[in-house]
Amino acid sequence: MNINSMFDLLANRKDLVLKYFSQDGLTRHEFQKLHREFNTTETVAEESNEYGAADYVPTSLSCFNDIQLSLIADMVNEAHLFVGDVSMEDMELFFSCSLDRPLQVSNNGLAALFLDCLRSENLISHNWQKLIADYQLLCSYKTMKVLKRTDISSSLSEYRNRHPQTQKAFANFAKKLKSMKEKEE
Secondary structure (H helix, E strand, O other): OOHHHHHHHHHHOHHHHHHHHOOOOOOHHHHHHHHHHHHHOOOOEOOEOOOOOEEOOOOOOOOOOHHHHHHHHHHHHHOOOEOOOOOHHHHHHHHOOOOOOOEEEOOHHHHHHHHHHHHHOOOOOOOHHHHHHHOOOEEEOOOOOEOOHHHHHHHHHHHHHHOHHHHHHHHHHHHHHHHHHHHHO
16 A cells, blocks of 8 residues: 555545454554555445444545646557647546546547556556546547447456556556656655
8 A cells, every 4th residue: 555545545544444453453454454444445425324423425536746647648658558648738627537528439448458457556546447437538449339348347457467568558657647746746
């Protein structure tokens, strides 16, 4: 778990903080359970959980600086993730969940794989698929319909298994971006 994830956990997941940090100690096994739960469970706004804490729903995928946004824009344009080129400003609006209209993906699986690689390096929110669906950030080139969470998930599974080289390239890019972000902090 990196510093961004830890901050996200402490600031936004009071339910998990109370559940795991109210004990005398935290074993390696308990930490693994905490980490898995943090990465796989979602929060629900305005509802109290069994620990009495209101859960938090993130309102953005991530926050990148201008250099990082420029690199991301270059990478997605080079990989032809979207129909037409996108700018650094488009990427900033995308990651802040503030687009006026969804970006049109050229291939659902390709876009999902790129975002999943960013998530693997903890560069975007752990519930990125939900945020993309909720904020209607992406639409399909073929159907012109906004991508739902199930569309993203199934496209990711199919694409990941058939394109390991693309996954490797995206993973390397995400690691480079993570390194830049860590140096910044």
